[in-house]
Amino acid sequence: MEKLMEDEVLKAFSTYAAIVIVKMMLMAPMTAYFRFTRGAFANEEDVARHGGAEEEKKKQLRTHADVERVRRCHQNDLENIVPFVVVGLLYALTGPELSSALMHFRLFAGSRIFHTVAYVTPLPQPSRGLSWIVGMLVTSSMAYKLISTVLYL
Template identity: 75%
Template sequence: MAQLMEDDVLQAFTTYAVIVILKMMLMAPLTSYHRFSGGAFANEEDVALKSAEDKKKFLRSHPDVERVRRCHQNDLENIIPFVVIGLLYALTGPDLSHALLHFRVFAGSRIFHSFAYLIPLPQPSRALSWMVGMAVTFSMAYSVLNTVLRL
């Protein structure tokens, strides 16, 4: 493993993969924050110590909680494919400058997407940032297939 990490492309991939994974992981504590600050819980056991009357009040959805949850879901749908395809891409030995462009643009688009979702910024800012990230992942996938199948 240590020898693999001497490869500049794999080092860059690892760096940006960790950045977007950590960003995705931060959505869970942010969801909890909004649940507690908004008094909106999803499960009966979360309000077990409350009175029957209070249980009804706290077992509900909240717009801020749902917004963070949707942002988190979108991260799961986009970051996991990036990590898998990005690793395969890094293993094909691409040019470092092209690889860095892919990794940086993806990470930037996902970070911007989260801000656009959570602030919220007007559309089409969020949609464009999603499309940019998706285009990067498809570009890497095409490069992997092109390398493997010698298209």
């Protein structure tokens, strides 16, 4: 393991993978924050702890546009960061040039951070869509380089 972590590309991948994974993990507390501040809960047991009449508790069992926006952003992270981590790791193990690998990793991390800002704020389109496309193109590029490097038929 120590020998693997001497590889600069693998170190870079580990750094940027950790950044986007932590970013994705922070979406859960952000969802909770929006639920509490907007008084919009999904489950009966979540409102049972709050005092008040039954009628007031039922009003809190609802969706809220802000909560749903954060949830969709989190879902989008799951759909994009997990493939990046898998493809990125395999790509890093093929021994790409450090400069090329850094470009891929940095572009992806930057696009996902910007995507979250654009989604949660919300910024006008096409900002969110363009940031998603950048991340998708980066992962696709790494997948192409991976497949073309290790193609075994």
